Amino acid sequence: EPEVTQTPSHQVTQMGQEVILRCVPISNHLYFYWYRQILGQKVEFLVSFYNNEISEKSEIFDDQFSVERPDGSNFTLKIRSTKLEDSAMYFCASSGLFETQYFGPGTRLLVL
Amino acid sequence: SQKIEQNSEALNIQEGKTATLTCNYTNYSPAYLQWYRQDPGRGPVFLLLIRENEKEKRKERLKVTFDTTLKQSLFHITASQPADSATYLCALPHASKIIFGSGTRLSIRP
Numbered sequence: 001e002p003e004v005t006q007t008p009s010h011q012v013t014q015m016g017q018e019v020i021l022r023c024v025p026i027s028n029h030l031y032f033y034w035y036r037q038i039l040g041q042k043v044e045f046l047v048s049f050y051n052n053e054i055s056e057k058s059e060i061f062d063d064q065f066s067v068e069r070p071d072g073s074n075f076t077l078k079i080r081s082t083k084l085e086d087s088a089m090y091f092c093a094s095s096g097l098f099e100t101q102y103f104g105p106g107t108r109l110l111v112l
Numbered sequence: 113s114q115k116i117e118q119n120s121e122a123l124n125i126q127e128g129k130t131a132t133l134t135c136n137y138t139n140y141s142p143a144y145l146q147w148y149r150q151d152p153g154r155g156p157v158f159l160l161l162i163r164e165n166e167k168e169k170r171k172e173r174l175k176v177t178f179d180t181t182l183k184q185s186l187f188h189i190t191a192s193q194p195a196d197s198a199t200y201l202c203a204l205p206h207a208s209k210i211i212f213g214s215g216t217r218l219s220i221r222p
Contacts, residue, residue, distance in 0.1 A: 004155075033209065042215065043156060043201065048208040055208040091155045099144065101210055103155035 002026045004104035006092050012110045013082055021077045021107045023092030032075045033093040033101060034067065036060070043091065049075065082111045114140040116213040118202055124219045127194060133187040133216045135202030145178055145185050148201040150215065156201055160187075192220045 005024045013019050025032050034046040048055040049067055066078045075094075079086055087110050093101040115138045125131050135145070144163045148156035162169045162178045162185065169176045175188040189196050197220050202213040 031208070043150075043212040045209040045211070050208070058209075089153075093155075099205070100146070100158050100161060102158065103148075106153070106155050108153075 004092055004094055004102055006090075006104040006107050008107060009105065010108045010110075012112065015084055015111055016081050019079050019082055019109065021079075021090050021092075021109070023075045023077070023104055024073050025075055025092065025094030026096075026102055027073070029094035029096050029102075031055075031095045031101075032067075032069070033095075034077045035091045035093060035103075036088040037091065037106075038088045046077070046090075079109075082109075084111050087111045114138070114204070114206060114211060116202055116204055116211060118200075118213040118216045120216045121214070122217040122219070124221065125192060127192060127220050127222050129192055131189040131192050131196070131218055131220070133200050133202075133218065135185040135187070135213055137183050137202075137204060140183070140204060140206075141180070142204045142206075144205065145176075146203040146205075146210070147174075147176055147185075147187050148203055148212075150199045150201055152199075156203075156212070159200075189218075194220045194222055196220050 007022045032049040037043045047057045047061045064080045068076050089106045091106045092104040095101045117136045146161045147159045150156045160176045162176045173190045177186045199215040199217045201215045203210045
């Protein structure tokens with residue numbers, strides 16, 4: 001069964017450094033998303049992406065964040081200058097139609 | 113603004129019993145509602161989707177109801193097993209995203 005994959009599974013970085021989180025969505029899906037989950041809290045929406053542009057973004061998704069689909073398979077989330085409060089689990093998701101979203105296993109980001 | 117409440121943070125039941133989880137929402141009229149399962153350190157896994165014109169949906173031991181008048185969904189797991197232990201998330205669509213509830217952590221004791 002096709003699945004969403006994410007790399008790396010864990011990332012440790014110093015405050016102020018740039019990180020890129022990578023995702024390979026399910027191959028025939030058209031909609032792509034990033035969510036995050038701070039430890040012990042709910043899953044929060046960051047951004048949705050369709051047809052090579054952002055469809056919607058949350059208040060969390062400020063100028064330090066960007067997304068890109070550099071080729072036909074990868075979908076990346078970049079955090080330009082990480083802050084301590086960016087430490088969280090980051091989930092990529094994709095969907096064919098607008099309904100069911102399929103989530104990857106996540107990247108655990110720790111900012112020191 | 114839209115609000116989703118899963119009124120039990122944790123639920124602990126005996127194996128073999130039926131687990132019932134509740135999801136309430138306000139300021140919202142969703143076309144459908146979804147339930148996901150999340151295991152520790154893992155991503156949410158889609159379980160069921162129920163549309164506003166459906167009262168009930170079943171999948172194996174899972175049953176979901178959707179009452180748009182009460183603005184409530186109930187999620188049932190019958191003949192519960194220890195392997196059903198996880199956090200269950202109610203989720204509603206809004207524009208191009210999903211809004212998740214905070215989840216109910218279900219523990220099934222043998």
